[in-house]
Amino acid sequence: MSRLLPLAALMTIVLVSGCTSHSWTKVQRRYVASYSETFDRIPVECKKCGMSLKKKDPEAGVMVLNSHRIADKLLTGSLINMFAGDEVIVKVQRISPTTTQVWIDSKARGQIGPDFGRTDRNVTELAATLDRVWAQVEATEERGEKRPGAASQPSPPADSGKRL
Amino acid sequence: MRVPRPSLGPRLYLILARGLLPGVALLAGCAPKAAVKVDPFVAKPEVCPAAVRSIDQVLTSYVGRTSPESAEAWTSLVSQAQPEWKAGLADERPVPGTPWYEYLRCGQDFCSKMDLVLTAEYEKFRAQTEVADRNSALRHLLAGSMAYELGRLQEARKQLRAAVYWMEEVTSQELEQRAIVGRSDEKIYKGDSYERVMVHFYLGLIAYQLGDLPEARREFHRAVQADESKPAVEQRGKFALLHYWLGKTYARLQDEGNARVAMLKARESGDAKDAEEHFQLDRIRQDNLTLLIQIGSGPVRVLKGADWQQAEYKPTDYVERSCEVFIDGQHAGRAQLMADMWYHASTQGLSEEQKIQNSKAAAKAVLQAMPYVNLLAVGWDVRGDIRSWALLPGQILIWSGSVAPGEHVVTVKFYDAQDYELTRYRQTWYFVPAGSEQDTLVVLRSARDKCNMHGKEQP
Numbered sequence: 001m002s003r004l005l006p007l008a009a010l011m012t013i014v015l016v017s018g019c020t021s022h023s024w025t026k027v028q029r030r031y032v033a034s035y036s037e038t039f040d041r042i043p044v045e046c047k048k049c050g051m052s053l054k055k056k057d058p059e060a061g062v063m064v065l066n067s068h069r070i071a072d073k074l075l076t077g078s079l080i081n082m083f084a085g086d087e088v089i090v091k092v093q094r095i096s097p098t099t100t101q102v103w104i105d106s107k108a109r110g111q112i113g114p115d116f117g118r119t120d121r122n123v124t125e126l127a128a129t130l131d132r133v134w135a136q137v138e139a140t141e142e143r144g145e146k147r148p149g150a151a152s153q154p155s156p157p158a159d160s161g162k163r164l
Numbered sequence: 165m166r167v168p169r170p171s172l173g174p175r176l177y178l179i180l181a182r183g184l185l186p187g188v189a190l191l192a193g194c195a196p197k198a199a200v201k202v203d204p205f206v207a208k209p210e211v212c213p214a215a216v217r218s219i220d221q222v223l224t225s226y227v228g229r230t231s232p233e234s235a236e237a238w239t240s241l242v243s244q245a246q247p248e249w250k251a252g253l254a255d256e257r258p259v260p261g262t263p264w265y266e267y268l269r270c271g272q273d274f275c276s277k278m279d280l281v282l283t284a285e286y287e288k289f290r291a292q293t294e295v296a297d298r299n300s301a302l303r304h305l306l307a308g309s310m311a312y313e314l315g316r317l318q319e320a321r322k323q324l325r326a327a328v329y330w331m332e333e334v335t336s337q338e339l340e341q342r343a344i345v346g347r348s349d350e351k352i353y354k355g356d357s358y359e360r361v362m363v364h365f366y367l368g369l370i371a372y373q374l375g376d377l378p379e380a381r382r383e384f385h386r387a388v389q390a391d392e393s394k395p396a397v398e399q400r401g402k403f404a405l406l407h408y409w410l411g412k413t414y415a416r417l418q419d420e421g422n423a424r425v426a427m428l429k430a431r432e433s434g435d436a437k438d439a440e441e442h443f444q445l446d447r448i449r450q451d452n453l454t455l456l457i458q459i460g461s462g463p464v465r466v467l468k469g470a471d472w473q474q475a476e477y478k479p480t481d482y483v484e485r486s487c488e489v490f491i492d493g494q495h496a497g498r499a500q501l502m503a504d505m506w507y508h509a510s511t512q513g514l515s516e517e518q519k520i521q522n523s524k525a526a527a528k529a530v531l532q533a534m535p536y537v538n539l540l541a542v543g544w545d546v547r548g549d550i551r552s553w554a555l556l557p558g559q560i561l562i563w564s565g566s567v568a569p570g571e572h573v574v575t576v577k578f579y580d581a582q583d584y585e586l587t588r589y590r591q592t593w594y595f596v597p598a599g600s601e602q603d604t605l606v607v608l609r610s611a612r613d614k615c616n617m618h619g620k621e622q623p
Contacts, residue, residue, distance in 0.1 A: 026466075035285060058292075059289075059303045059551075060349070060353075060551040061464075061551075091465075091550060093461065094554055094555060095480070095482070096612055097285060098281055098612075101464070103466055105466070105467060132197060133198060134198050135198045135199055136197070144583075144584025144585045144586045146584055
């Protein structure tokens with residue numbers, strides 16, 4: 001028995017290590033919004049999905065939000081997490097002066113083991129809220145135009161620097 | 165008498181409904197999404213407007229702005245410009261490839277809506293650079309990048325030099341120690357090795373554009389030195405872009421020996437195989453017009469790991485993949501890829517900081533699994549550092565050629581992965597000078613609607 005106890009303790013540590021609850025879903029969106037507009041609006045809009053701003057660093061492109069303990073997020077399966085709550089991180093990147101890319105991830109503080117999709121919901125809810133604020137653009141959605149008179153696209157000659 | 169307890173049933177349902185329904189509705193996609201409003205696209209004319217003053221007149225006015233007798237000419241020129249975009253340009257040397265330069269040459273405003281948005285953003289960031297804290301370098305880098313994109317070379321140089329000061333000279337032992345124990349972004353931002361390379365590279369480019377060749381050589385040298393300090397030993401010194409520009413600067417300084425060595429190193433770097441035709445000394449001597457075209461967005465750092473302990477680079481998607489250059493409407497060739505930021509970010513190697521972060525996360529995981537101690541471990545924040553220079557381009561392309569001396573209309577067309585033209589990305593620049601002896605450098609950055617003249621159409 002005395003030999004089994006340390007072994008069991010070790011097994012427990014091994015099993016739960018790295019199991020801190022973390023959202024599987026990570027959302028990336030590209031919005032028609034300027035960089036500073038994104039930082040001004042997200043702290044306001046996040047309140048609509050039960051979150052509040054914890055910290056923002058526009059120069060680093062990072063915002064950290066706290067997820068509130070509303071009814072369906074109360075029974076978390078972890079006593080510590082019921083008090084500590086979840087964190088949502090938003091990484092903002094400027095693509096062009098009028099286009100901004102937002103990356104969202106969430107983590108349950110102090111929860112070891114599954115969160116039954118709560119952190120995933122934090123991510124999807126925030127993304128859905130932001131979708132109603134700004135129009136989305138996808139990098140892959142934009143299509144170029146065929147060159148006039150060309151049935152198929154010819155590869156232009158790599159004659160860089162020729163004498164004109 | 166017992167008072168009957170109110171039934172919890174309806175209230176419980178109400179609480180659950182208030183909590184669950186919005187989430188379900190959002191997940192089901194019931195919420196209306198914002199619609200995309202697209203401005204019409206009006207391309208900038210490819211026919212150059214008539215010049216009202218020559219480049220020499222503009223530069224003479226600019227140079228004479230500090231002397232009392234000539235200052236009036238420059239002031240009157242500046243005062244006629246649009247108030248939204250002239251602010252801050254009065255002390256900037258006009259350089260080709262900017263609306264400011266074109267305005268001074270022909271008196272017409274070719275500034276797009278995109279430029280106005282960028283100007284407003286820049287003013288916000290510039291105001292924030294007064295604050296001195298651990299993120300000061302980042303603020304200066306962002307402001308410097310925006311200023312450079314707007315063609316404000318003096319301002320960009322000032323901001324990037326301030327960034328270098330914070331990245332290379334300022335240290336705080338206290339913040340460093342806090343970062344070792346707790347969150348990794350508590351310390352003063354120093355940037356990754358490729359970011360330190362790029363800040364010196366841009367300072368070198370600015371000096372080159374302003375004609376300050378000794379300063380350009382010093383900055384390109386510092387960029388090479390920064391590249392030599394990256395963690396991955398086998399990748400050190402393999403940055404063809406730096407050697408190419410160092411070689412170009414040496415060639416203009418008539419230092420043939422060093423220019424030849426720099427070109428050899430550029431060829432041996434191996435990260436710009438498409439552009440090898442540029443790494444010839446004869447080619448550098450012969451070409452009198454160079455376009456440096458920045459496309460896309462650089463990699464972004466995101467958190468990973470159970471405790472967000474690691475920051476990893478992720479490539480950014482962008483639609484433009486290649487570009488072609490037209491001089492006076494004539495096809496002049498395709499720009500060649502000379503540096504890919506994703507390649508340099510992803511091959512720079514694992515830093516000491518990343519190893520420390522892994523150790524911290526492992527220690528936290530063990531503590532969290534222990535009874536009672538886990539209460540303390542919850543509050544231990546070991547988050548990684550995801551700060552990065554957000555405005556770096558994805559790729560840097562070069563076109564250079566020998567064109568007839570005089571002024572030209574330069575058009576750059578951008579193409580997607582299928583080689584279809586992205587019409588809204590097209591850029592046209594007037595009055596680009598090409599001398600018979602010296603090289604003209606024009607630095608451009610791709611952006612949708614950069615040259616969209618919507619709202620400025622002729623009646």
